[in-house]
Amino acid sequence: MVVAQSRNARHQRIVDILGRTAVRSQAELLDLLAADGYDVTQATLSRDLVELGAVKVRDGRSLVYAVPGEGGDTTPRVAPEPAEVDAKLRRLCEELLVTAEFSGNIAVLRTPPGAANYLAAAIDKGEVALRQGIIGTVAGDDTLLVISADPAGGEAVAMRLLALAAGSSEGKDPNSE
Known part of the structure; x- marks a missing residue:
C-alpha cells in the first residue's frame, strides 16, 4: 500500500487503527504505523495522540488508546470486537x-x-x-x-x-x- 506521508493522512490512519485494534502502548501503535508505511518518531506520535484527543481507557483488565467519536462526540470509543x-x-x-x-x-x-x-x-x-x-x-x-x-x-x-x-x-x- 502506498500512503501519503502528510500529517492529516497519518492522523486518519491512527484513528482507523485505534477504531479497529485494541492498542495498549505507543510502541505498539508505532509498529502498526510502520507496517502501513508511516515513518514516525515516538515524539511525533505522542503529539499526534494529543492533537487527536486520544486517551487511555479501560477495556476489560487492560488500558487501551481510544479517540473521540465523529461529529463532535467526545466520548472515547474503544475498538469493537x-x-x-x-x-x-x-x-x-x-x-x-x-x-x-x-x-x-x-x-x-x-x-x-x-x-x-x-x-x-x-x-x-x-x-x-x-x-x-x-x-x-x-x-x-x-x-x-x-x-x-x-x-x-x-x-x-x-x-x-x-x-x-x-x-x-x-x-x-x-x-x-
Whole structure:
C-alpha cells in the first residue's frame, strides 16, 4: 500500500487503527504505523495522540488508546470486537443488500435508495474487508462498488456479501452445498 506521508493522512490512519485494534502502548501503535508505511518518531506520535484527543481507557483488565467519536462526540470509543463488527455487517447485508454482481476485481452492490453509503462504511470497517482483500468502496445513492485487491476477486466478494445477506454466519454461499 502506498500512503501519503502528510500529517492529516497519518492522523486518519491512527484513528482507523485505534477504531479497529485494541492498542495498549505507543510502541505498539508505532509498529502498526510502520507496517502501513508511516515513518514516525515516538515524539511525533505522542503529539499526534494529543492533537487527536486520544486517551487511555479501560477495556476489560487492560488500558487501551481510544479517540473521540465523529461529529463532535467526545466520548472515547474503544475498538469493537471483530465479532461485533461482523455481526453488524451481516445485519446490514440482510437489511440493505438487494443485488450483487461482479466483473474482474469489482463487486457492484445495489441497495435501497440512500443506503449505499451506510453499507459501504460497514464493509470498510468490517473484518470481511481484511479476509477478502478489499481495497475499498465507492458509494453513490443506491449503488456501491467494492474493489478487491485480487484481479479476479469480485466474484468472491459478491458471493461473501450475498451469503451474509442470506443469514450465513460464516458468509459462505448457502447454495454451494
